[in-house]
Amino acid sequence: MPDLFAFLMKYTKKNFIGLMGLRKLPEEDGSQHKDLPAAFFKGAICLAEALGEHNKKEYMDFWLREMRAVVARYPRSKEYWARYFHPFLYGRKIDVLSEWLDKVIPKLSTHFNAKAGANAYIQPPSYEKRTHFLNLIKNQPVETFRSDLEIFIADHRRYAYQTGDSFFLVRTFSNIGYKLLRQDSTLALKLMQEAFTWEPYNPFLWNQLAIIEIFRGNETRAAVLLWEAIRRFPEDVKVRNNLAHLLAKQGKWNVAETIYRQAMEDFPDDVVCRNGLAVVLLKNHKREEGIALLKETVEKFPGNKVARELLERITGGKEISETDELMPGNQKPYLALFHDDEFDFPAPLQTAEFHDLPGTEHVTVMEKAFERSGASLVRSNEPIKYGMQPSPAVPAPSRPEPGSLAPEIGKIIVELRGSRYAPAEEKENYYRQVSTALDSVLEKAPNNLVALLAKGLWLIDQAPDDAQPFLSKLSQAHPNTIGFRLLELRSQGMTDQPAAPSQWNDLIHDFPNRSTVIKLEQTLTALHHTNGKDRGAMENLENLRLRFSKDLKHLPPTLQKNEEWVRTTAKYRLFKGIDTHDSLPPKALETFKKNYENNMLILRDTIDQCNYATA
Numbered sequence: 001m002p003d004l005f006a007f008l009m010k011y012t013k014k015n016f017i018g019l020m021g022l023r024k025l026p027e028e029d030g031s032q033h034k035d036l037p038a039a040f041f042k043g044a045i046c047l048a049e050a051l052g053e054h055n056k057k058e059y060m061d062f063w064l065r066e067m068r069a070v071v072a073r074y075p076r077s078k079e080y081w082a083r084y085f086h087p088f089l090y091g092r093k094i095d096v097l098s099e100w101l102d103k104v105i106p107k108l109s110t111h112f113n114a115k116a117g118a119n120a121y122i123q124p125p126s127y128e129k130r131t132h133f134l135n136l137i138k139n140q141p142v143e144t145f146r147s148d149l150e151i152f153i154a155d156h157r158r159y160a161y162q163t164g165d166s167f168f169l170v171r172t173f174s175n176i177g178y179k180l181l182r183q184d185s186t187l188a189l190k191l192m193q194e195a196f197t198w199e200p201y202n203p204f205l206w207n208q209l210a211i212i213e214i215f216r217g218n219e220t221r222a223a224v225l226l227w228e229a230i231r232r233f234p235e236d237v238k239v240r241n242n243l244a245h246l247l248a249k250q251g252k253w254n255v256a257e258t259i260y261r262q263a264m265e266d267f268p269d270d271v272v273c274r275n276g277l278a279v280v281l282l283k284n285h286k287r288e289e290g291i292a293l294l295k296e297t298v299e300k301f302p303g304n305k306v307a308r309e310l311l312e313r314i315t316g317g318k319e320i321s322e323t324d325e326l327m328p329g330n331q332k333p334y335l336a337l338f339h340d341d342e343f344d345f346p347a348p349l350q351t352a353e354f355h356d357l358p359g360t361e362h363v364t365v366m367e368k369a370f371e372r373s374g375a376s377l378v379r380s381n382e383p384i385k386y387g388m389q390p391s392p393a394v395p396a397p398s399r400p401e402p403g404s405l406a407p408e409i410g411k412i413i414v415e416l417r418g419s420r421y422a423p424a425e426e427k428e429n430y431y432r433q434v435s436t437a438l439d440s441v442l443e444k445a446p447n448n449l450v451a452l453l454a455k456g457l458w459l460i461d462q463a464p465d466d467a468q469p470f471l472s473k474l475s476q477a478h479p480n481t482i483g484f485r486l487l488e489l490r491s492q493g494m495t496d497q498p499a500a501p502s503q504w505n506d507l508i509h510d511f512p513n514r515s516t517v518i519k520l521e522q523t524l525t526a527l528h529h530t531n532g533k534d535r536g537a538m539e540n541l542e543n544l545r546l547r548f549s550k551d552l553k554h555l556p557p558t559l560q561k562n563e564e565w566v567r568t569t570a571k572y573r574l575f576k577g578i579d580t581h582d583s584l585p586p587k588a589l590e591t592f593k594k595n596y597e598n599n600m601l602i603l604r605d606t607i608d609q610c611n612y613a614t615a
Helices: 004-020 038-053 055-074 076-087 096-104 108-115 127-139 147-164 167-179 183-200 205-214 217-232 235-247 253-266 271-283 287-300 305-317 366-373 406-421 424-444 448-464 463-476 482-493 501-510 510-526 536-546 557-573 588-611
Strands: none
Touching: 004 501, 038 055, 038 076, 038 096, 038 183, 038 366, 055 096, 055 167, 076 108, 096 108, 108 557, 127 147, 127 167, 127 366, 147 167, 147 448, 167 205, 183 205, 205 217, 217 235, 217 406, 217 588, 235 253, 235 366, 253 271, 253 588, 271 305, 287 305, 287 463, 406 448, 406 588, 424 448, 448 463, 448 588, 463 482, 482 501, 482 536, 501 510, 510 536, 510 557, 510 588, 557 588
16 A cells, blocks of 8 residues: 555645645735634645654655745734634643744743733623524534534633633533434534533533433433443432433333332432423323323323323324324423523533523623623633643543443432332332342442442441441541432431431531531431430531521532532422421421431431542
8 A cells, every 4th residue: 555644645735735825815905814814724634643653754845845935925923923823722632742842932932831821811702602503503404514613612612721621612512503403413413512521510511411422322321321420320310310311211111110219218309300201101001090190190280281182182082192192202392481581402411501501691691601601801811721631720620421320320219219119018119129239230340339328228228236346447448439428327227326416526627518418417316316315416507507607618519509409308308397497496397306206217318429429
């Protein structure tokens, strides 16, 4: 085979100038246009990368000769060359590129790092351009504007790398990637994965990745993503609804039903999980229960069209079929509940647009986006280095691959929760299934923290005498895992000698960002031991109440939504009928006892899910 690169080099000697495109006519005063085509910068970098791999002096000499001719024809400042070359260096091997660029323009990289990066005010990419490209994707083939889109994407990368602010990159890549699904699912996946590297703690991106994988026919990978996501983000109801929906689509009605039921317990005001459960019940031959749930939903959410129309059809004698628009796999009307733009792709899962993302709202001008992100005009004081990698504020593990244990562990968590609510005659079967599954997972991965946590919870339920030594050993081995230490104190609380206040204080000292979860567990333990006496229960309840007014802004983004969910659950379940704005009167203890007895399981489950998320 002839040397391909030698052939390309000989061919390109005559055509290198073509990388610049057709030259525009001069201005009226005879001056040339200020900017070279972006395709030139990208083409020059790609060619240098390809030639550099062969490490031949003749290849380097050719590239340098041609580049110097271009630089001579277009005299520009070092700032100009640095600004336009930098976006296309992302993700490439930079040793050769940096060396060759410095030979063309002496000390270009040093000049860029010291001046262009440190002394320039950096403007975020244009919001209007983002809207423009979203409209183009909707109305035109992507090939007609792909080059311009790549430049726009590169601008977002440059801004994110120079400032460390991922706000605009993540939201733009997510929205553009989602809109590109029908035209170019490969590019859509690439953009979403890149957004994920910046914010792996954002449940929205896990949802979107799963949706893209389903569109590309990778339902196994999507299921793994969603199983892992419901562990990491128990406070996000969309993740739960999407996993249950996918499982229902695959005909796994029983597991989907369990997940929907648990979502209803955790999110009583979410109508989507109620409608999803009703559909699953109807398909799983539980017609009477499904109809009863729909009637209850229509009464509680009178404005919900999906529940009302489905109820009318079922009670009118029309059965739902596999091709029904309200069924899994084709739920555009179902999506209308939470998706309020003109999006026309019949995606099977719950999703959101830019204005639905956590902590954001729809913006019409870029200034509002500045205010919301806290970015304003960002001045960069850090030198820019070629090959710089994103550094999320809160590191998180990468998403799991299809071969991971996420589905097995996820089902264990679901079944362990379900066992607590099962009728007495079914509990033993549930616990036996959980025990068998745990043994299987721990045989494959004996040090899996999530499985070990589940084992500790199983022991608390089934063999409390064995739970404390098991959890104590794990707490010593993993002192930075809050779940083991919290469950150890719970297991102590089941004895006649519960944990001392100092042990709870030590835990709060070591995990200050999880104070609400710890105080909730301590309060439940105190209520468990009241037996008609106070025993510090009111003091713990008052401390927990004071937590509700604490500002969430000091928490890292990974915990803000979770903390809000825990507080809401405690208010709704434990403080039901109590004004949390005022100090608690002693006579309220009886109300708390009643709330505890009625809601103990869901309160414990909320704590347990937070423990799973931090393992």
